[in-house]
Amino acid sequence: MTTIETPAPQPSGTLSSGNRLLTLASRYGTFVAFLALILFNVAVTPNFLSLQTLNVNLTQVATIVIVATGMTLVIATGGIDLSVGSLMAIAGALAPMIFMGQFWPVENMALAVALAFLLPIAAAALFGLFNGFLVTRFSIQPIIATLVLFIAGRGIAQVMTNGNLQVFKNEGFQFIALGRIAGVPAQVLLMIVIVAAAFAMIRYTVIGRQIIAVGGNEKAARLTGIPVKRVKLFVYMISGALAGVAGLIVVARNSASDANLVGLGMELDAIAAVAVGGTLLTGGRANIVGTVLGALVIQLVRYTLLANGVPDAAALIVKAGLIVTAVFIQQRASKH
Template identity: 75%
Template sequence: MPFNLASWLSRYGTFVALILLIVFNAIATPNFLSLQTFNVNLTQVATIVIVAVGMTLVIATGGIDLSVGSLMAIAGALAPMILQGTIVPTVNPLLTLPLAFILPLIVVAMLGWFNGFLVTRYSIQPIVATLVLFTAGRGIAQVMTNGNLQVFKNDAFQFVALGYVFGIPTQVLIMIVVVAAAAFLVKRTALGRQILAVGGNEKAARLSGIPAQRVKRLVYLISGVLAGLAGLIVVARNSASDANLVGLGMELDAIAAVAVGGTLLTGGRANILGTLLGACVIQLVRYTLLANGVPDAAALVVKAALIVAAVYIQQSAGPGRT
């Protein structure tokens, strides 16, 4: 069989790119190999991975979710309001902490389901359906907070971002659990097989008895929950919530991580481990640019170029690759 460079890059390119970035920074970037730099990059990439895992499941069904950044902003706005008693001032103090986690996740889960409802009930293109909350979602978060920065301090709530378990940052452990759960879902469960079947050929999936509409709504719901979880981590890490900035541009990071990680943007495949590696590449690209004096805005151009390159490699590799 002749060597197919595009197919090889599709399989191993993300890992090779990650190794090259690590080697380059180890040589050219001062203090890159320090524990502090490692922790900074690991904690920064955690939220990208969490959101990108949800995006992977959506894309595997042949969809896309542009609303993840706005859903992060909504969840990130709700939690401080609950902790400060703005929403339910008479709530039992013992219930405040769990409510600050549960209520925002329920809200973004419903909004994620709404995305799926628009896609399935009215046959709206996913990019258009999720554009609704991409635009309106951040506006909702800004209205909720009157556009003001919410500064708060709650050690128990912030443990989700600033705490450590056996020396490992809590948010990194959450990332690992999310990746492991999603990988198990895709590889070992009937729902995972249904997700891939719907993305591969929805008509055939329907004819085989798979509830395609229910599957699509569920993956958008999962994407919303994971985006909300990432939003809670971000505001907990910053000790503040800014509806104007929380989750801003995250949809591009997530899509880039999925594309670079090898998941077909046309659906029918979900490479969860690849998404993890892709997110690490995205984070290291940004870190490398900043560490070498390149403006952060340039990272947006590089991310876009990475998506184009990943899609080109996928197309060049051919539909028959595994």
């Protein structure tokens, strides 16, 4: 008699080779992509290893990383913030108006410059708090709540400046974008400080654990005594403040403030960096280091295409492909 042997069932908890590959891709895919881009550019792109190229890429990615860090915290709670680009425009419009004396006569320029840093960031943080208020007080879905300022915020910035370009020059204010400390661009050092602070907060503090808990299971978090509303207000406020910082860097770098262009599309770059970096868009996880790598991958893709004669529009298509791939891998990996 012929016997048919049936394969022994896999032990519980083991993964098939396909599932194992998805898991590895979700964990290390961003780093592998980052390494592949570097190796490709080393081999193909002239002068890629020069200090000038390093400086260009780091200064271009700094604002994306700063905004994406705040976005990571919001997404970790299960939310999203579409208003960051518009808040950059508001902060970028407000700062020059302060030290150029458009609100009151400037008598002490040092004080005016200090206020040009502090007030726009505070204003952006308050707008972020407004987003959080809509989400927590009225239970409006985050994508709708932040869409309000996505639309109205840029209009506010345009009204503030009458839609005009504000050209200025002030070395004290522009140090945030053009200055160097020990040879390192000030904006890059600021980016590192912000990323390190966010990483430490998520990893080692109570509020960091609460952020993850709220995104993982909001109902359970509430039942365990976590102040869910305050946590959400906090992350939206931080997201707004960091958007304000990024807005100041952009206008300081350009020596001009254009409410029509500052922060335009930044919300998409930030969300892309978070998604590519491995933070689940459904909440419950905050991969700060992954977000930085995701932003670097997005920047390197754009640089690689431009350096090799491919139109900038192609970078948008590749960026969209990266987001779809990242989300697909996350969803498939989370099911196993």
